[in-house]
Amino acid sequence: MRRAFDGILESPLKANTPVSQYPSHDALPDRTALEESAARALTAARNAGADGAEVHVGAGRALTVSVRMGEVESVQFQRDRDLGLTVYVGQRSGSASTTDLSDAGIREAAEAAAAIARASGEDPCSGLPEADQLAREFPDLDLFYPWSMAAEDALELARSCEVAGLAVDTRIKGSEGASVDTRQNRGVLANSLGFSGYRESSEHSLGCAVIASDDAGMQQGYWYDSRRAPDDLMVAQDIGRRAGERAVAHLGAKKLTTRRVPVLFAAEVARSLFGSFCAAISGGALYRRSSFLLDQIGEAIFAPAIQLRQRPFLQRAAASAAYDNEGVATCDRELIVDGVLQGYLLGSYSARKLGLRSTGNAGGVFNLVVDSTAGDFDALLREMGTGVLVTDLMGQGANLITGDYSRGAAGFWVENGVIVHPVQEITLAGTLPEMFRGIRAVGSDVDVRGGVRCGSVLIDALTVGA
Numbered sequence: 001m002r003r004a005f006d007g008i009l010e011s012p013l014k015a016n017t018p019v020s021q022y023p024s025h026d027a028l029p030d031r032t033a034l035e036e037s038a039a040r041a042l043t044a045a046r047n048a049g050a051d052g053a054e055v056h057v058g059a060g061r062a063l064t065v066s067v068r069m070g071e072v073e074s075v076q077f078q079r080d081r082d083l084g085l086t087v088y089v090g091q092r093s094g095s096a097s098t099t100d101l102s103d104a105g106i107r108e109a110a111e112a113a114a115a116i117a118r119a120s121g122e123d124p125c126s127g128l129p130e131a132d133q134l135a136r137e138f139p140d141l142d143l144f145y146p147w148s149m150a151a152e153d154a155l156e157l158a159r160s161c162e163v164a165g166l167a168v169d170t171r172i173k174g175s176e177g178a179s180v181d182t183r184q185n186r187g188v189l190a191n192s193l194g195f196s197g198y199r200e201s202s203e204h205s206l207g208c209a210v211i212a213s214d215d216a217g218m219q220q221g222y223w224y225d226s227r228r229a230p231d232d233l234m235v236a237q238d239i240g241r242r243a244g245e246r247a248v249a250h251l252g253a254k255k256l257t258t259r260r261v262p263v264l265f266a267a268e269v270a271r272s273l274f275g276s277f278c279a280a281i282s283g284g285a286l287y288r289r290s291s292f293l294l295d296q297i298g299e300a301i302f303a304p305a306i307q308l309r310q311r312p313f314l315q316r317a318a319a320s321a322a323y324d325n326e327g328v329a330t331c332d333r334e335l336i337v338d339g340v341l342q343g344y345l346l347g348s349y350s351a352r353k354l355g356l357r358s359t360g361n362a363g364g365v366f367n368l369v370v371d372s373t374a375g376d377f378d379a380l381l382r383e384m385g386t387g388v389l390v391t392d393l394m395g396q397g398a399n400l401i402t403g404d405y406s407r408g409a410a411g412f413w414v415e416n417g418v419i420v421h422p423v424q425e426i427t428l429a430g431t432l433p434e435m436f437r438g439i440r441a442v443g444s445d446v447d448v449r450g451g452v453r454c455g456s457v458l459i460d461a462l463t464v465g466a
Helices: 031-047 103-119 151-166 236-249 267-280 283-287 348-353 377-384 432-437
Strands: 052-068 071-089 092-098 172-191 196-214 217-227 259-265 308-310 333-337 368-370 387-394 404-415 418-431 439-442 457-465
Touching: 031 052, 031 071, 031 103, 031 172, 031 196, 052 151, 071 103, 071 151, 092 103, 151 172, 151 196, 151 236, 172 217, 172 236, 196 236, 217 236, 259 267, 259 377, 267 368, 267 387, 267 432, 267 457, 283 348, 377 387, 377 439, 377 457, 387 418, 404 432, 418 432, 432 439
Parallel strands: 259 387
Antiparallel strands: 052 071, 052 172, 071 092, 172 196, 196 217, 259 457, 308 333, 308 368, 387 404, 404 418, 418 457, 439 457
8 A cells, every 4th residue: 555645834744654643634724813913014024115915815725636446546635825925115015925934034025025026127007906906895795614523434436336336337347436535725815005804715626536447448537526515516426337337338430531520528628618708808818918818898799698797796606706806796797798708817916007997806707607597408409419429628729819729539439319329539629709709508517616516508500610
């Protein structure tokens, strides 16, 4: 049996120490301690000559274990604590970070950041966010569910997941492993304008990948779940079985000759389409003029039935937050209404570059919700009739400057609404504008595991080929 222990901070533990002797639940610093460190950093920045400053103090801990064919692959414990400080001297900025939260350590970080700022060039768009945009209300978003699990228990959970995957079919003869990951974080964001915000969150995940093989070759099947609260996770055995079923279903996969057909993106891959949309309306791409959606507010971007909304206050959701990475208040936003683009995703810097105001999206979108327009997954298969069901995407084939889209994919060939056989080594080709406008339906089979919540997406036509 192999055991590896990595990422252990503040504990000089040896690699041959039994798993049971490793810490299972060390407490994180509380809110008061984090706020006190942030206040000391702002004072140190002012003493170093800064005109303004922003500080983030965070602490986290994590346990990650993995097994492969029943054997322990790795056991990793992490305990982190750090402080990041950005100071402004006029229109110059400088940043520094430290894990030393003593008075001397914080003072050194502040002096280093101030020195960097003085040596930097002036930038008229640099600076703290506008004071009137900072968050003043901090609703409880139900994001913190620590999972105080011993390493042995996590390993057994991973084993049970893998065993279930291996037992699905006799053609499953190998495994890429199963893993359990649990982490919790606390943090304070504060600035010299008087803002101070506190966040605590947790994230837990289970995953499994197994390999099926026959005379035609091998296929991997993978599945996972990720949630804020451990009680919301799929049962480990169900995750393993799902991985096994996906591996077996892809056995005998064929290639396709080039054709133009409808394409149904399964929910777990469909969200990448909307991720590309969010990247294209983000401030950095816009002020650099490297987005195909530049100057498109008020224009029809999607099919008329499509509605995209930001909902940052969803309980237990993956991307919920009361304020963005600068402390600017988040809010419900309608990004696409009846297919028409309503606004961009801007932080303070990009907003100033564009002559606009921050939209409270420094750090990205906070729970993008894609409204369903149709029935469940089976209903979308019937709606498509004949075409390709995509279950896996490979590569990063979306060009945000031109909107061109070309990605490797695998999935299934469908005829008359029924899956006929698996397909592999195919390429999807088109442009994001035509894909967005060509969305025929969004299913009700919503995948809620990430910051983009959507069901399967049926697109009228794409070029599909080898």
